[in-house]
Amino acid sequence: MKLCLCCQNHQVVCSQRSWTCTMDKGKRNLTPIPPDGGWGWMIVVACFLTTFFARGITRCISVFFVEFQMQFSQDYSRTAWIHSLVDCTTMLCAPLGSLIGARLSHRIAAILGGVLATIGFVFSSFATTMEHLYLSLGIITGMGFALSYTPAVAMVGIYFRERTALAYGIAMSGSGIGTFLLAPVVQLLIEYYTWRGALLIVGGLLSHLCVCGALMKPLDEREIGSGQLETRFTEVLQANEADAAEPANVALQNERPADPLPANGPSKSFQNHAHQLCPPLKADFLLLSLSFFFLACGCTVPFVYLVPYALGVGLSNQQAAILMSILGVTDIVGNITFGWLADRKCWRPCRLASYMLAVGLEGLSCLLVPVLQGFPGLLAFVLLYGYFDGAYVALIPVVTSDIVGPAYLSSALGLVYFLHAVPYLISPPIGGWLLDTTGSYTAVFFLSGSCLMSSSVALAILALHRSRVKPAHL
Numbered sequence: 001m002k003l004c005l006c007c008q009n010h011q012v013v014c015s016q017r018s019w020t021c022t023m024d025k026g027k028r029n030l031t032p033i034p035p036d037g038g039w040g041w042m043i044v045v046a047c048f049l050t051t052f053f054a055r056g057i058t059r060c061i062s063v064f065f066v067e068f069q070m071q072f073s074q075d076y077s078r079t080a081w082i083h084s085l086v087d088c089t090t091m092l093c094a095p096l097g098s099l100i101g102a103r104l105s106h107r108i109a110a111i112l113g114g115v116l117a118t119i120g121f122v123f124s125s126f127a128t129t130m131e132h133l134y135l136s137l138g139i140i141t142g143m144g145f146a147l148s149y150t151p152a153v154a155m156v157g158i159y160f161r162e163r164t165a166l167a168y169g170i171a172m173s174g175s176g177i178g179t180f181l182l183a184p185v186v187q188l189l190i191e192y193y194t195w196r197g198a199l200l201i202v203g204g205l206l207s208h209l210c211v212c213g214a215l216m217k218p219l220d221e222r223e224i225g226s227g228q229l230e231t232r233f234t235e236v237l238q239a240n241e242a243d244a245a246e247p248a249n250v251a252l253q254n255e256r257p258a259d260p261l262p263a264n265g266p267s268k269s270f271q272n273h274a275h276q277l278c279p280p281l282k283a284d285f286l287l288l289s290l291s292f293f294f295l296a297c298g299c300t301v302p303f304v305y306l307v308p309y310a311l312g313v314g315l316s317n318q319q320a321a322i323l324m325s326i327l328g329v330t331d332i333v334g335n336i337t338f339g340w341l342a343d344r345k346c347w348r349p350c351r352l353a354s355y356m357l358a359v360g361l362e363g364l365s366c367l368l369v370p371v372l373q374g375f376p377g378l379l380a381f382v383l384l385y386g387y388f389d390g391a392y393v394a395l396i397p398v399v400t401s402d403i404v405g406p407a408y409l410s411s412a413l414g415l416v417y418f419l420h421a422v423p424y425l426i427s428p429p430i431g432g433w434l435l436d437t438t439g440s441y442t443a444v445f446f447l448s449g450s451c452l453m454s455s456s457v458a459l460a461i462l463a464l465h466r467s468r469v470k471p472a473h474l
Helices: 040-072 076-092 094-103 106-124 130-159 164-172 174-206 208-214 226-241 245-251 266-275 283-299 301-312 317-342 348-367 375-404 406-419 421-438 442-473
Strands: 011-013 020-024 027-030 222-225
Touching: 040 076, 040 106, 040 130, 040 164, 040 174, 040 208, 040 301, 040 317, 076 094, 076 130, 076 301, 076 421, 094 106, 094 130, 106 130, 106 174, 106 208, 130 164, 130 208, 164 174, 174 208, 174 317, 283 301, 283 348, 283 375, 283 406, 283 421, 283 442, 301 317, 301 375, 301 421, 301 442, 317 348, 317 375, 348 375, 348 442, 406 421, 421 442
Parallel strands: none
Antiparallel strands: 011 020, 020 027, 027 222
């Protein structure tokens, strides 16, 4: 059995030219380069449909809000726990989806998530108590969404390297489009088949998450014979020595370079990776985390109470559903425009200010909701709120990277999204308690607006802190 030409080992990462070489039954494997196309576009379609169903249907649960409340004769606070549990479980179980994807495969995790989400909605159609919905629609469905959503997003990054931003832009737009299309559809299903029939049909739609998971084909390692490997590997080394990128790509088109081991050896590499598991807990990152916490406390309330509020001021069911649809469309517009602006060189120094402005205007729009009584006024609200909601979603990874640096981005985002879990769980029930206590939606939207404004204030303090720290290092 021959060993790797440059590594002299059975399964190592080449420290000279950083190609992953493995030995298997007389053949050696090289990890392929992400194709940046080809089947990768099917992965984008799968991720788009996953976000379309998982996030779109999560937002449309508010369409069922009044139906659940009337069926089980419960107050607003207890009914709001359903939406809270879906969002919270999705966030908390996201690491579980990553773990299953890493240990087994992303395909298995996504298919399992589709099965759980389908079971959750189907079981919910037979609910006889609110606690039944907590378990089936809240926990089981939320876990299914987590297992489907997390691997789908990860697979896009595996298949794309050069066009990652474009691929993610297309894939993540499924959330807004799902809200736009599914909100009126769900309302029609409720009118024709009651809420039980609507849940059953939506459960059938969610079974398509299994199909999306089946499309997530892993990037298989290509097997290359011993003699062929020696010839092609030598060509790659020569091409790199000559610093000619194009000959290297011709010599090894489908093989992917892996990260080389550092000069200090594996132990140093392990220390570096362990060090990057937690971002530095400096004042600017703590202020950013505080801002994200307030943001999570306020941003979910309008999605839960917009439809009940619209019905309460005299709008029809279809008009309320249309408002949710328009909210989804403006979400997409905000995501695309602010995402495009964030990549412009002239705009990069203004990223934090743009994020602060988006969150602040989002909070201001919520404070104005109680004085908006008709469809035109609420239409203006959803246009403003949806646009800036999409804006902050696009800017979260960018601003976080600017604060902690690219090396800590992955771990920082994990902490950021984990901070969303608890507010997602408690803020809608708190809003329901305020509604039950006061009998008015004023306190509900004031809670949302004040939390969003507090998030913007924390960002302003962060910007002031960074402006004072930077001159000190000059």
